[in-house]
Amino acid sequence: MGPDDLKSLALELGFSTARICRADEAWVAGDRLAAYVADGHHGSMAWMEETLARRQHPTAMWPEAKSAVVVGLNYGPEHDPLPLLERRSEAVVSVYAQNSDYHDLLKKRLKHLARAFAGKTGQQVKVFVDTAPLMEKPLAEKAGIGWQGKHTNLVSREFGSWLFLGVMLTEAELEPDEAERDTCGSCRSCLDVCPTKAFPQPYRIDARRCISYLTIEHKGVIPLEFRQPMGNRIYGCDDCLAVCPWNKFAQTSAEAAFHPRPELKGALLAELAALDDAAFRQVFTASPVKRIGRDRFVRNVMIAIGNSGDEALVPVARMALDDVSPLVRGMAVWALGQLSPRLASDMSETLTDAEADSDVRMEWATLASGNS
Structure with missing residues (x-):
């Protein structure tokens, strides 16, 4: 052959x-x-x-x-995918x-x-x-x-x-094809669009600042400076890919397996925040999302809720204050502080000392200091 x-x-x-x-x-x-x-x-x-x-x-x-x-x-x-970022009460995967x-x-x-x-x-x-x-x-x-x-x-x-x-x-020696040449030229679209400034220089990415890394690979509390730039991105980020001018030649995939599953078309943050572990596993069966686990996923959803500007999501954030995961509870504190600062401030006076988990206590303390 x-x-x-x-x-x-x-x-x-x-x-x-x-x-x-x-x-x-x-x-x-x-x-x-x-x-x-x-x-x-x-x-x-x-x-x-x-x-x-x-x-x-x-x-x-x-x-x-x-x-x-x-x-x-x-x-x-x-x-x-970029216009989806404006629909703040919906999740972007x-x-x-x-x-x-x-x-x-x-x-x-x-x-x-x-x-x-x-x-x-x-x-x-x-x-x-x-x-x-x-x-x-x-x-x-x-x-x-x-x-x-x-x-x-x-x-x-x-x-x-x-x-x-x-x-x-x-191990076969096959005749090679000609290599492709870099034709980015002077374009900086992908560098300039990054919400967290994850590119210290062209052709170099600092994963620690990348939303894809933060929402997928990072296991703990997401640093404060990156939460608002995350917007409603709950798993990964396509900004630097989607903005590339070469996408004018892109084609819609013919693979049905890559078309969005119904549960993720216009998925509401409120519904995703309510997923327990069993429901999360069911919704994301055979999906890459499943590998980060329910707690990290809902952590991301809580940040998106905090960025939504939708006061109708205040009850969702309040309910997450009692979540089984301290990671989710901590981000629920932050989300509440974004959506209803006065309510969160009032609650912090009674909950800070009672909260057993250090990360959650830190979120309440940060909120009380006005640095949320």
């Missing part, structure tokens, strides 16, 4: 694009990653530091790897997480591709979809699928910002 046949089969299997690059050549991506970790920009994602040596080059993962077949699957949304977990679909197809190639050629193969310590985006750039923009995400001439990536490494 030659390179053209391999790429044709990938398209037949439902991938939107497939291209090839060398996996055994020197590259600068490893050094950039090491500098990123050294600067602490990975935040609490300790696994990035723990697996750094293996992440720095494909052959560190598999010494026999000679070529990489990089596939992309379009998940372009039907509508621009990142486009990629509005339905099924893409890992499962990509890996199933990629394994099919790998089996067919191995069966025809007898060559060894390994497949990777995001969860393994392999840098897919530099490989995708090397293969010519797109380039890493100033927001560090992949940008495609054909699909804009909306591509899921997967990689098949093989």
Whole structure:
């Protein structure tokens, strides 16, 4: 099976694009990653530091790897997600997480591709979809699928910002495609739109300031300075992706598995705040959202409620003061302080000393000091 046949089969299997690059050549991506970790920009994602040596080059993962077949699957949304940020009493979930977990679909197809190639050629193969310590985006750039923009995400001439990536490494020496060149030019749209100023410089992101990191990876109390900029984003953030001018060429995904599930179309914050653990698991079955757990999820919802400006949500915030999770209770204190400062101030006089959890006490104390 030659390179053209391999790429044709990938398209037949439902991938939107497939291209090839060398996996055994020197590259600068490893050094950039090491500098990123050294600067602490990975935040609490300790696994990035723990697996750094293996992440720095494909052959560190598999010494026999000679070529990489990089596939992309379009998940372009039907509508621009940015206007949803103005509907403050509704929740905004990142486009990629509005339905099924893409890992499962990509890996199933990629394994099919790998089996067919191995069966025809007898060559060894390994497949990777995001969860393994392999840098897919530099490989995708090397293969010519797109380039890493100033927001560090992949940008495609054909699909804009909306591509899921997967990689098949093989010991076969396949003819590589031409690499893509960076055509961001002088554009700063992705850098300037970031609500939390998470880009210390072009092509570098500080995860500790990124809303996607804060709502998904960060396990504790979200720092005060980032709460209002979060708006109604409760899982991830698409701002730097959605604003990219190359999205004028983007296409709506044909995959039904990536279309928003009904529960997330115009999902009301009040309804999501009421989810207990069982209901949360039911609503987000087979969804990427499920992995952060109910407490972190409702923590995010409470912050969105505080940012809503909707006084009708005051009872929802008050009810969350009795939540089983101190994380939720703490953010409910903050939300109440945003929606009804006078009521929250009155309540703080009687509740501060009684509250057993230090983080929640801190939220009451912060509110009482007028720094909420």
